[in-house]
Amino acid sequence: xxxxxxxxxxxxxxxxxxxxxxxxxxxxxxxxxxxxxxxxxxxxxxxxxxxxxxxxxxxxxxxxxxxxxxxxxxxxxxxxxxxxxxxxxxxxxxxxxxxxxxxxxxxxxxxxxxxxxxxxxxxxxxxxxxxxxxxxxxxxxxxxxxxxxxxxxxxxxxxxxxxxxxxxxxxxxxxxxxxxxxxxxxxxxxxxxxxxxxxxxxxxxxxxxxxxxxxxxxxxxxxxxxxxxxxxxxxxxxxxxxxxxxxxxxxxxxxxxxxxxxxxxxxxxxxxxxxxxxxxxxxxxxxxxxxxxxxxxxxxxxxxxxxxxxxxxxxxxxxxxxxxxxxxxxxxxxxxxxxxxxxxxxxxx
Numbered sequence: 001x002x003x004x005x006x007x008x009x010x011x012x013x014x015x016x017x018x019x020x021x022x023x024x025x026x027x028x029x030x031x032x033x034x035x036x037x038x039x040x041x042x043x044x045x046x047x048x049x050x051x052x053x054x055x056x057x058x059x060x061x062x063x064x065x066x067x068x069x070x071x072x073x074x075x076x077x078x079x080x081x082x083x084x085x086x087x088x089x090x091x092x093x094x095x096x097x098x099x100x101x102x103x104x105x106x107x108x109x110x111x112x113x114x115x116x117x118x119x120x121x122x123x124x125x126x127x128x129x130x131x132x133x134x135x136x137x138x139x140x141x142x143x144x145x146x147x148x149x150x151x152x153x154x155x156x157x158x159x160x161x162x163x164x165x166x167x168x169x170x171x172x173x174x175x176x177x178x179x180x181x182x183x184x185x186x187x188x189x190x191x192x193x194x195x196x197x198x199x200x201x202x203x204x205x206x207x208x209x210x211x212x213x214x215x216x217x218x219x220x221x222x223x224x225x226x227x228x229x230x231x232x233x234x235x236x237x238x239x240x241x242x243x244x245x246x247x248x249x250x251x252x253x254x255x256x257x258x259x260x261x262x263x264x265x266x267x268x269x270x271x272x273x274x275x276x277x278x279x280x281x282x283x284x285x286x287x288x289x290x291x292x293x294x295x296x297x298x299x300x301x302x303x304x305x306x307x308x309x310x311x312x313x314x315x316x317x318x319x320x321x322x323x324x325x326x327x328x329x330x331x332x333x334x335x336x337x338x339x340x341x342x343x344x345x346x347x348x349x
Contacts, residue, residue, distance in 0.1 A: 041067040043278040046079045049097035049265060056298035058096075061285055067278050076102045083111050083270060093273035094282055100127075100266040101328035103134035112268040115280055119287040119306075124318075126325050127264055127305045136264035137286045138295055138302035140237040141321055142184075142191060144254040145223055145244070150232040159233065161257045162195065166207040174212045175222040175231035179339045184219030184236050189338060190331050191261030194324045198338075205346045215347075226251060237263060239301035242312070246299070253315075259322035264305070 047054040051073045058069045074082060076098040083095060083106065095106065106112045107129065116132035127136035144165075146158055156169040165174065177185035192201035213231060216222055222234030227244055234241070244251040267286060269279045285291040292304040296312055303311045307319050 041065075041275065041278045041281075042070065043067050043094065043275050043282060044070045044092040045072070045094045045096045045282070046074050046083065046092045046270075047071050047096045048074060048076050048079050048102075053298070053300040053302070054096065056300060057286070057291075057294055060294045060298065061282060061291070064290070065281055065285065067281060071096075080106060080111075084109060087111055087271070090270050090272050090274060092270055093275045093279040095268045095270060096282075097265045097267070099263045099328075100134060100136055101332070103129075103266045103268045104328065106268055107133040111271055113271045113273070115269050115283055117280070117284045117287050119284070119289075122289075122306055122308070123287065124305070124307075126323075134266040134268045135283060135287050136266045136305050137291070138300070139262050139264045139305055139318065139323075140239055140302060141255065141262040141318075141323060142188060142235065142260040143238040143241060144256065145226045145234040145236070145241040146252040146254055147226050147229055147232045147250060148252050149250045150229055154232065158252065158254065159256075160254060162192065162204070163258070164256075165211065165233070166204070168211070170211045170233060172211065172213045173232035174208070174235065175214045175216060175225050175233070176212060176235040177219045177222065178215035178217060179342050181217045182219040185215075186331070186335060186339070187237075187261045187263065188235060189342065190326045191259070191324050193338075194261070194326050195258050202341065202345050205342065206349055209346050209349065238303070242301040242315070243299075246301070255316070255321050257322070259324040261324050261326070265302075 045058065049057070054071060054073065058071060061067065062069055072092070079095060079098060080102055083092070095103065095112070103112070112133050114132035117135065120128055120132065120135065123135060127139070128134070144159060151158065154169070154173065159165050159170065176188065179185040179189050189201065192204055195201070196204050219236055220240055222231055222236050223240035223244065225231035226234040227249055238253060241251060241253045245253060267283055269283065273279045289306060289309060292306045292309040295302050295304050296309065303318060305318065307317060310317055
């Protein structure tokens with residue numbers, strides 16, 4: 001019986017030894033132990049750029065950096081509200097897009113953090129926060145879209161200035177958005193105030209009103225009317241005009257000589273971002289020459305903010321367009337009053 005038990009113990013020990021992993025030879029001198037491949041970096045982006053264009057841009061970012069991007073589309077107001085609601089435990093790393101005045105609000109509320117990318121020195125002062133809380137990465141100037149065939153049939157010249165739009169030759173030919181419903185239209189009002197002063201701007205708009213065919217609810221509706229020939233002159237931000245030109249419509253883009261207002265879409269890093277290094281990499285890339293060129297190559301029809309990147313063949317660089325800026329906070333504080341004045345004095349004349 002004792003012999004049987006001895007054999008049983010030996011059998012168990014042999015079985016355990018066979019199942020145990022065999023230790024490999026120790027690493028030779030100077031040889032690091034093998035490590036698992038590093039997991040790809042991740043970045044969570046709240047995007048206020050339209051989904052189609054944001055995907056075009058961010059897909060190239062992933063291709064060039066290897067950083068996986070999870071994108072959630074949110075328009076400006078909901079994005080700001082969500083970032084604020086999540087401030088005690090941020091769920092995203094970057095706010096991508098929305099006009100820069102929204103990023104100014106986010107900074108003031110302590111929702112974002114500063115970071116100055118290497119390319120910050122290549123951006124004009126009006127396209128970056130001096131402390132690094134936000135950086136613009138594209139801009140949309142206002143402009144006139146002209147239906148060349150309609151205008152030629154009317155025998156009217158191509159308008160080259162805001163002042164020229166009051167010419168009776170353009171009676172019933174112009175579409176522009178209404179300040180009652182459109183942020184684009186309010187940007188037009190603020191641009192005219194910078195050019196003519198407030199009272200002068202309203203006198204101008206009364207004259208312009210005589211030539212306006214329709215005030216649209218949407219800021220992009222005039223370009224749609226231009227495409228089908230319903231409007232001969234459309235006033236709004238330029239991306240839709242550039243797209244029509246690219247698609248072969250008989251459309252010409254004009255920047256009035258007095259200057260134009262613009263919107264500048266910005267990027268901010270959210271305070272306590274979970275993936276801070278990846279967030280910094282996006283800001284570095286989108287403000288670099290390579291990132292700015294992607295905006296052009298992807299046919300977003302946005303104007304890059306770097307002076308060394310062209311918006312496309314035949315288009316002027318930003319340095320060749322007279323841009324008119326204004327105090328965004330002051331504009332917001334006076335918006336209700338100015339819109340009411342527009343309704344009374346321009347529509348109600």
